[in-house]
Amino acid sequence: MSIIVDYLIILWGFLLIGLMGIGGFFMFRKFLKQxxxxxxxxxxxxxxxxMEKTIHMWDEDEKHLLxxxxxxxxxxxxxxxxxxxxxxxxxxxxxxxxKTITQDVLIQGYIIATPKRDHKFLRKKxxxxxIDAAPYEKFFNEAKDDYSVNWQERYEKTK
Incomplete structure (x- = not known):
């Protein structure tokens, strides 16, 4: 009986350390963003x-699509x-x-803000x-695994 309790305490310790590690990872990411x-x-x-500059530019249709x-x-x-x-x-x-957030701007911004693995869902939607995805192919093609790195330079090239 004592050996089972010992194993449960050890297992509980590993579980707590794992959960604290996961929480610390997300807290550290938030810290880096600050x-x-x-x-x-x-x-x-x-x-x-x-968000503050554009909050008034959103129509209900675009909010619903987002x-x-x-x-x-x-x-x-x-x-x-x-x-x-x-x-x-x-x-x-x-x-x-x-002057307003249009469907075109919404789709371009979504592609820029999300990693490539999420684009399959966007194409399906x-x-x-x-909605024809052809006008956005240049954004899909330029997408990397992490689009947020140097996105402005690539965006300027597409103009």
Missing amino acids: MPKEDGKSDMDWENYY EELVSPVPELFRDVARHKIASKIGEVALKKDQ LKQKN
Whole structure:
């Protein structure tokens, strides 16, 4: 009986260490997003800036489409994903001097904000909504595993 209790205590210890490690990993990632870059603002500062600048530009149809696109993200992470993607869409809209968030800008921003593995779902959703994906092929083709690195340079080349 004593040996079983010993094993349970050891197993419990490994479980706690594992869970604390996972939590620490996510906390560290959040910490890195808060670190200022060369321009003095962090990634989170820029995300909040673009959200505040473009919050009035969203129509109900685009909000609904964004909700559909982030629906496969687990609910625990959905708010974070929605915020990141919406801020990138807002950034694209501001760079294009748009007055509203259009479907075109939304799709471009979604492609830029998400890794390549998520694009299969986007293509499927575009097909369901009878939206031609051909105008966005240049964005799909330029996508890397992590599109966020140097996305602005690649975006400028497509103009």
